[in-house]
Amino acid sequence: KAGVTQTPRYLIKTRGQQVTLSCSPISGHRSVSWYQQTPGQGLQFLFEYFSETQRNKGNFPGRFSGRQFSNSRSEMNVSTLELGDSALYLCASRETGATVQFFGPGTRLTVL
């Protein structure tokens, strides 16, 4: 099976813009989670989607949002970008009821 894929791999935006990141989970995986990774804060949970419904949300402002489609693909959107949003955004998928997450390679977002 193909692994978790994320597009784009690299992105450069300016402050105030918005951005959409995409994640395709492993075939058959219905749960998708998003994480933000920065040198200062480490890995932080953003949100989790299961069957098109947001099941959990981390402690991030409302500028961060996401959605999941019927084919389990997920997107996350960040509006009104700030310099501090520069980070590696990781997506992970897992099978229903499984304990192991499989991570994608991430999208490196740079905000100038």
Next chain:
Amino acid sequence: AQSVTQLDSHVSVSEGTPVLLRCNYSSSYSPSLFWYVQHPNKGLQLLLKYTSAATLVKGINGFEAEFKKSETSFHLTKPSAHMSDAAEYFCVVSDSWKTSYDKVIFGPGTSLSVIP
């Protein structure tokens, strides 16, 4: 409340020598514990997991970890380091991985360097 402490932010070993990456956790319940590895510009890969079965857990690439409840530790070891082991390692704790992702806590990471 849950927390994870990785006692060393950076570890450097010579190729062929043992590796020890230390992790201590705090959890209100019986936790699930994981070690993940991240190579440069890559996502995270699961090395091993502990979910209340055997306390000595064997993972991929020769890594293993021992769950010690009395010491609240879950240290990662490998008998002989290889150059390809150079990466960032994350210890992860979860009270209930299946039900609530906001209870998944990642440690700050330990960067492992392997000297030829």
